[in-house]
Amino acid sequence: MSDHEHRTPVSLSGLAADDPHLAPAARNPLLVERVIALSLLLGLVLVVGFGVAYWMNAAPWTLGATMGGGLFFLGTGLVAWGKYLMPKGPFVEERHRLANSEADRDAFAAAIVERGGSVVKRRKVLGGLLGGGLGAFGVVALFPLLRSLGPLPKGTLFHTDWRAGSYAVDQTGRRVHVDDLAVGSIVTVFPEGTENTDRGQAVDQTVLIRISNQNYVTQKGRESWGPMGYIAYSKLCTHLGCPVGLYEQQLQLLVCPCHQSMFNVTNGAIPNFGPAPRPLPQLPLYVDAMGYIRSQSDYHEPVGPGFWERS
Amino acid sequence: MNTLRHLARYALAAAAIGAPLAWALPAHAANGPVYQTSRHNAGTPNSDVVTKKNGQITSYGDSAITYNVPSPALAALGQALYLQNCASCHGTEANGVPAAGTTGAFPNLVGLGPATIDFWIESGRMPAADPRAVQAPRRLPRLTHDQALAIAAWINSLSPSYPAIPTVNVKSANVAQGAALFALNCAACHTIEGDGDALARSTFAPSLRNIPATQVAEAIRTGPGNMPRFTGNLSDYQVADIVKYVTTEIQHPRNPGGLGLGGLGPVAEGFVALLVGVAVLALVGFWVGERQ
Amino acid sequence: MSDTITKRQRQRAGGRYGAVGRALGELDDRLGVARGGRTFLDKIFPDHWSFMLGEIALYSFVILLATGVFLSLYYVPSSTIVTYHGSYLPLDGMPMTQAYQSSVNLSFAVRAGLLMRQMHHWAADIFIGSMVVHMARVFFTGAFRKPRELNWTIGVTLLTLAIVNGFLGYSLPDDLVSGTGIRIAYSIILSVPLVGTYLAFWVFGGNYPGTVILQRFFILHVLVVPGIMLALVTFHLILLVRQKHTQFPGEGRTEDNVVGSPMFPVFMAKTTGFLFIVAGVTAAMGAFFQINPIWQFGPYDAARISYAVQPDWYMGFLDGALRIFPAWQFHGFGHTIPLEVTIPAVIFPGLVFGLAYAWPALERRVTGDHAMHNLLDRPSDRPKRTAAGVAVLALISMLFIASSTDVIANYFKVSLNTVLWTMRILVLISPFVAYPIAYKIAKELHETKGGGRRKVTNVVTRTESGEYVAVPAPAYVDDVREELEPTPVPVFIEETEPTGEDDASGGVRVVERD
Known part of the structure; x- marks a missing residue:
């Protein structure tokens, strides 16, 4: 507050009580006063109505309408009061230079530079030690701060829970049998035992499509992956990991509902439109002696969106 | 009168307990509309009870849906209607080979099953307004229900096939199960609020807001157009659950929070926030301030 | 004594x-x-209406704090799975996280809970919307110039924090739509070169989805971010008082004074009334417009998805950028850089906000203008600045529109692929089209004398000799506004x-x- 002493005192004029600056802005203050009174009264009634509506456990829209209307009309009345009935001005306020004089600035800077300098220059070792200590603490503190937040990724992003021989089950845990799907059908499957786990749903989810009644080859080298027309792709979009649950059976496209990447189902799920850069990984399948759909192995590449360590 | 009595009672209670305490107490009372649905244990799908004929599923072994084959007696009438309305594209034999002079390939209808034929006709998609359109849009049906049944009967008589026309017993279906199944199987295309949306190229997932129960079940079982078919992976109980969810919560959302904003979600909400919220407040601000 | x-x-x-x-x-x-x-x-507050835009933001923030406290009394930030048996029967018997269950319960089982939730969400949308409008006002009138660069910086920081906190809050109910948003956020963090996987694992406490993300988002959303914002808002206002308001040039207005209404009682009445009005409009919107009906979306499950899922509007430009960016990944040296994610979702917003932070300094450097400015520009006074601002706004707006390619395609029944390509082109050309148009308009407005003022009516009469004479008509009563000398x-x-x-x-x- 001491800077008040050094500032030029605020010069304020006097005004006669009948000065036009003090007159209300409204041309017809009496009328405006009535309108304001009406607005405030309406606000009061509605606010009380909100209380009543609350007691009577009314529907949300009644609560909101009474509270909102009440506040709105109270506000409108108050604004109008300030705008039309209070002194219309205009009033003026001088603006003062915020900057201080050269001398003040020099004194400030001198205090920091000279005092600080004199201390640090004479005790360089102490300063160095203190600075080193604090700096080391800053770096060291960072480790537990970050490292405690979670485990290191290690290899977890490279594998799913699909193993050689995993049964494909739907979300209720029912194994998918080769007779279950007609051509053109799709079902989301998980390796048996993970269908109700977070990780199963987030990482292992796979779309199983029946594309024909014969063994189906989506790409060279995948001759045995699509027994009896069953083919399976990771359900995680290679763009941002949304579930690619949108299957168009005539266009033979899997479409990601988030950013509309389109994957060609008949051709190894190579993306042919949208931002996804890589095909959906395909899961090699086989039909066992009982007729159940099982996986030959895990996916041959990491599923889902791209990351630095992915080769 | 009742209201007044209630008010009086509330006033007395407030006076007795003290407003702040009473204000806090009833906070656990249920609010808004009461939601009701009948419950039963939804059957889990079981391949063992599925009946198959010629490799096609004819029954799922439960009573949630009855499949009816249209009466063969209608076949003669059906053939006449077919020749009049459908043959120019699908051919007089219904095998997708059109009459001479017409080009292009059209679907072979033989062996598709009555549900498919019924769905396409009764949803107004067939006879098509524009046979070359990528996707026939839903519109007012050109043929009556009986005519559709007759055509389905005739095509079925060429090669009896399934699924037959479903009648869904929605009364005993479970809405909550239906909601979960809808989110898993349908929402990816039709959106979680059932409004439909644009798919790849010029295809569209239609809105589900105004579709009768039978057609919902037919679409699920037959997979019209680009829609996948849901066969052995959904039991009739589950289909009935979905149909019930669609015909109740999707088609008649209760919207306890006010206007539903067309189900477009955050896009519509954003427009309302900016064009109603911010704009109205800026206008009020325009009044509060001066124009100078 | x-x-x-x-x-x-x-x-x-x-x-x-x-x-x-x-x-x-x-x-x-x-x-x-x-x-x-x-x-x-x-203290004198200028009366110009455009100064109320920032107040919308301030009062939305107040409403957010008030309704947010209410919501925090009922929300449970837990990923524990429970079975729902509440009053909303279409969800009966469904397994869900406690977070989702408590969000549904506070909507249906808590009296006025749904209203509070909807008010909170609408207030958030309005908050950020009015911040953007306020920022545009400050930008186009040059109010950010010396000595107010620091306050501009605080404002940009507030906008960034508000967007972040909006996303965090949007994620908390753990419904199907918000869960998808978290999934995308995880993948965006994952995309950062070199450290992405570590960052993602630290934020989520392990591989997605983990079990801690909701409680972390919760404490960030209700304590850390709003705490910082509250401090910054306070500082924003302290600076405003200390440096006094800017004002438009006009009669009696100079660089060395402020003309308007005094804090007490005129401004106080107006501004308090305005607080009530903002609260009233928000409550009315909460009453009549349903927002984010989480009970329809159902609980989140990583294998489920709805189409037409968009983030809240203020994240729309990021979603649009992600949609239209081509599938360019960098692949080599045994590493992958998902450029198709990193560029639109990390680098691009970094550039936009970086440009906002740097603008006052950039403008000082380009114009060489280091003087103090308390009088505002009209947007037409500085055609280049105005055009640059309009170009950036055009770009962001087109990206926002690009976030609903599917909705547009569905509404106009055109091919989704065509819409996407159209948006790619429109986004690219929009700043280059907007800049010259805005520049031309501003320039011509600036050169037009009396532009934006009411024109005086001329009465043309024909004399008996056939001569036409134009005489200015007598002014209407309303035309002449008596402006007193400021006192x-x-x-x-x-x-x-x-x-x-x-x-x-x-x-x-x-x-x-x-």
Whole structure:
């Protein structure tokens, strides 16, 4: 507050009580006063109505309408009061230079530079030690701060829970049998035992499509992956990991509902439109002696969106 | 009168307990509309009870849906209607080979099953307004229900096939199960609020807001157009659950929070926030301030 | 100190003004607030309506805090799976996280809960919307120039934090739509080169989805981010008082004064009323427009998805950028950089906000203008700045529109692929089209004399000899607004003993304070 002493005192004029600056802005203050009174009264009634509506456990829209209307009309009345009935001005306020004089600035800077300098220059070792200590603490503190937040990724992003021989089950845990799907059908499957786990749903989810009644080859080298027309792709979009649950059976496209990447189902799920850069990984399948759909192995590449360590 | 009595009672209670305490107490009372649905244990799908004929599923072994084959007696009438309305594209034999002079390939209808034929006709998609359109849009049906049944009967008589026309017993279906199944199987295309949306190229997932129960079940079982078919992976109980969810919560959302904003979600909400919220407040601000 | 002195001191310390005067006297004894307080009450606020835009943001923030406290009393930030048996029967028996269950319960089982939730969400949308409009006002009028660069920086930071906190809050209910948003956020963090996987694992406490993300988002959303924002808002306002308002040029307005209404009572009445109006409009929107019906979306499950899922509007430009960016990944040296994610979702927003932060310095450097500016520009006064601002806004708006390619395709029944390609082109050309148009308009407006003012009507009459004469018509009453010479806020000091009642005629005389 001491800077008040050094500032030029605020010069304020006097005004006669009948000065036009003090007159209300409204041309017809009496009328405006009535309108304001009406607005405030309406606000009061509605606010009380909100209380009543609350007691009577009314529907949300009644609560909101009474509270909102009440506040709105109270506000409108108050604004109008300030705008039309209070002194219309205009009033003026001088603006003062915020900057201080050269001398003040020099004194400030001198205090920091000279005092600080004199201390640090004479005790360089102490300063160095203190600075080193604090700096080391800053770096060291960072480790537990970050490292405690979670485990290191290690290899977890490279594998799913699909193993050689995993049964494909739907979300209720029912194994998918080769007779279950007609051509053109799709079902989301998980390796048996993970269908109700977070990780199963987030990482292992796979779309199983029946594309024909014969063994189906989506790409060279995948001759045995699509027994009896069953083919399976990771359900995680290679763009941002949304579930690619949108299957168009005539266009033979899997479409990601988030950013509309389109994957060609008949051709190894190579993306042919949208931002996804890589095909959906395909899961090699086989039909066992009982007729159940099982996986030959895990996916041959990491599923889902791209990351630095992915080769 | 009742209201007044209630008010009086509330006033007395407030006076007795003290407003702040009473204000806090009833906070656990249920609010808004009461939601009701009948419950039963939804059957889990079981391949063992599925009946198959010629490799096609004819029954799922439960009573949630009855499949009816249209009466063969209608076949003669059906053939006449077919020749009049459908043959120019699908051919007089219904095998997708059109009459001479017409080009292009059209679907072979033989062996598709009555549900498919019924769905396409009764949803107004067939006879098509524009046979070359990528996707026939839903519109007012050109043929009556009986005519559709007759055509389905005739095509079925060429090669009896399934699924037959479903009648869904929605009364005993479970809405909550239906909601979960809808989110898993349908929402990816039709959106979680059932409004439909644009798919790849010029295809569209239609809105589900105004579709009768039978057609919902037919679409699920037959997979019209680009829609996948849901066969052995959904039991009739589950289909009935979905149909019930669609015909109740999707088609008649209760919207306890006010206007539903067309189900477009955050896009519509954003427009309302900016064009109603911010704009109205800026206008009020325009009044509060001066124009100078 | 004897009693008499104390009494006399009390008398002096405002005894003439009754209880209020005595209370202020006691306060002044201890804190010395009289002089500063009086200066504060006399503080002049410019009356121009565009200064109310920032107040919308301020009061939305107040509403967010109030409704947010209400919601936090019922929300449970837990990923524990429970089975729902509440009053919303379409979800009956469904397994869900406690977070989702508590969100549904606070909507249906808590009295006025749904209203509070919807108000909170609408207030958030309005908050960020009004911040953007306020920022545009500050930008286009040059209010960010020296000495107010620091306040501009605080404002940009507030906008960034508000967007982040909006996303965090959007994620908390753990419904199907918000869960998808978290999934995308995880993948975006994952995309950062070199450290992405580590960052993602630290934020989520392991591989997606983990079990801690909701409680972490919760504490960030209700404590850390709003705490920082509250501090910054306070600092924003302190700077505003310290540096005083800018004002548009006009009669009696100079670089060295501020013309308008005093803090007390005029501005206080208006602004308090405006707070009520903002709250009222928000409550009405919460009452009549349903927002984010989480009970329809159902609980999140990583294998489920809905089509037409968009983030809240303020994240829309990021979603649009992600949609239209081509599938370019960098692949080599045994590593992958998902450029198709990193560029639109990390680098691009970094550039946009970086540009916003750097703008005052950039403009100083380009124009060489290091002077103090308390008088505002009209947007047409600085065609280049205006055009640059419009170009950036055009780009962001087109990206926002690009976030609903599917909705557009569905509505106009055109191919989704065509819409996406159209948006790619429109986004790219929009700044280059917007810039010259805005520049031209601003330039011509600037060169037009009296632009934006009401034109004087000319009456054309034909004389008997056939000559046409144009004479300016007499002004209407409303045309001429009488503007008085601005005057300092007056001081009334009663010279005579107060009579105890209002006595405007005799006892009160106006004197100057030295």
